Amino acid sequence: MVKILFMAKETYSSKCSLEYLCEKKDEIEIVGAVIRYNDLVLQKICMDNEIRILTEEEIKVLYNQGELNVDYILSYYWKKIGEDLLEIPKAGCLNFHPGPLPEARGSGYHVAILEKWNYWGVTVHYMDEQFDTGAIIECRRFAIDDKIVNKDLVTMAHEQLFVLFKDTIQKIIGGEKLEKSIQTEGRYFSLSELERDKFIRKDETMEDIDRKIRAFWNPPYSGAQIEINGTRYTIINEEILAWISERIGVD
Numbered sequence: 001m002v003k004i005l006f007m008a009k010e011t012y013s014s015k016c017s018l019e020y021l022c023e024k025k026d027e028i029e030i031v032g033a034v035i036r037y038n039d040l041v042l043q044k045i046c047m048d049n050e051i052r053i054l055t056e057e058e059i060k061v062l063y064n065q066g067e068l069n070v071d072y073i074l075s076y077y078w079k080k081i082g083e084d085l086l087e088i089p090k091a092g093c094l095n096f097h098p099g100p101l102p103e104a105r106g107s108g109y110h111v112a113i114l115e116k117w118n119y120w121g122v123t124v125h126y127m128d129e130q131f132d133t134g135a136i137i138e139c140r141r142f143a144i145d146d147k148i149v150n151k152d153l154v155t156m157a158h159e160q161l162f163v164l165f166k167d168t169i170q171k172i173i174g175g176e177k178l179e180k181s182i183q184t185e186g187r188y189f190s191l192s193e194l195e196r197d198k199f200i201r202k203d204e205t206m207e208d209i210d211r212k213i214r215a216f217w218n219p220p221y222s223g224a225q226i227e228i229n230g231t232r233y234t235i236i237n238e239e240i241l242a243w244i245s246e247r248i249g250v251d
Contacts, residue, residue, distance in 0.1 A: 002172055003029050003069055005089065006051075007057070008076035010039035013096065015159040017076070018042060022049045027173045030120045031070055034061065036078070056085060063088050072166075072172065075127060083129055090223040092178075093127035095134070096165055098157040100141050101125060102186025105132035107194050110151050111187075112144065113215035114197070118144055120144050120153060124168050126180060131188060135180035140164055150218040198225045200235070213237050 004021060010053040020145040021028055022045065032054040035042045046053050049067050052061070062068035073093040075081070099108055100121030112120050121141035126134040142160060144153060170249070171178060198216050200209055213236060216223040236244075 001029050003031050003071045005032050005034070005070045005073045006030055007034040007073060007081070008039075008042060009036055009078040010042050011076060011098075011158055012155070013098065013161040013165065014076035015045070016162045017074070017096070018045050020162075020166060020169065021074075022051075024169070028169075031068060032062075034059065034077075038230050056082075059088070060084060066076055073127070077147070078166075080129060080131065081127060086127060086129070090113060091172075094137070094178075095125055095127045095132070096167070096168075097123045097125065097132055098154070098161050099123065099132075100139055101136055102183040102220045105186055105188040107191055108187070108189040109150050109218075110194060110197065110215040111140070111189055112153065113148065113150060114211060116146065116211075118143060118146070120157060121184070122157055122164050124164055125183075132244055133183055133186075135182050137168070137178050137180050138164065147239075150216055150223075154218060198222065200226055206238055210237055210239065210241070213240060217243070 003140060006018055006021065008018070018033070018122070021030055030049070030051050032052045033042070033046050034054055034056060035046070043053065045051075059068065068088070070089040070236060071090045071091045073085070075093060075095040077095065081093065099105070100119070101123040104111065104121075109120075111117075119141050121139055123136060123139040125132070125136045128134040142156075168178070204212070212224045217236070217240055222232070223236065225232050225234055227233070
């Protein structure tokens with residue numbers, strides 16, 4: 001029986017992954033979950049399956065008291081995990097990252113569109129004290145269209161990440177060794193840089209602006225922006241209007 005501690009923020013892939021773990025009760029024991037108080041779907045999955053919802057501090061206390069036995073931490077986490085937590089699992093801490101590593105650490109969907117990448121990817125890697133820098137177990141890259149919109153890229157990435165999660169769990173259950181490779185130098189994209197890059201500059205061409213609109217269109221979050229008298233406005237174009245119409249069934 002593999003003992004798992006699940007740590008996540010709520011996304012499509014994390015919800016599917018937690019449900020998948022719950023289906024494997026004969027092979028996996030979820031000893032606890034660390035999730036945010038407002039991640040209501042994850043909260044319900046835990047309650048329905050009698051999974052203890054713990055804080056990081058509660059985990060440390062239980063572990064120091066000898067009351068918490070963990071083989072793996074599986075993470076879709078939203079912040080750095082300290083060394084004291086990373087040392088708890090016997091087999092390691094695995095993070096499931098909705099981007100290719102090492103070239104897209106942090107939040108980089110928009111960069112793939114702005115810089116005209118022709119691919120994206122998803123990665124499972126061992127965790128260390130930095131963001132997305134631990135040894136890579138597997139990175140799966142896939143082609144993307146030059147006209148892709150951020151929202152669709154996010155959806156595609158999380159669908160692919162769930163597939164990678166299932167395949168990784170099957171390896172763990174089967175006792176297969178998880179091979180790893182040390183990361184080379186990469187790029188990190190912070191949330192503050194993302195917010196900065198949303199603003200449309202005066203020197204940008206119409207092609208630049210249209211690409212920026214696609215790169216940041218991910219409702220309900222703000223998209224490409226202009227600022228007038230201190231107020232920020234998200235802008236869209238005909239391409240995004242067509243995207244919206246297609247999804248709400250408007251002719």
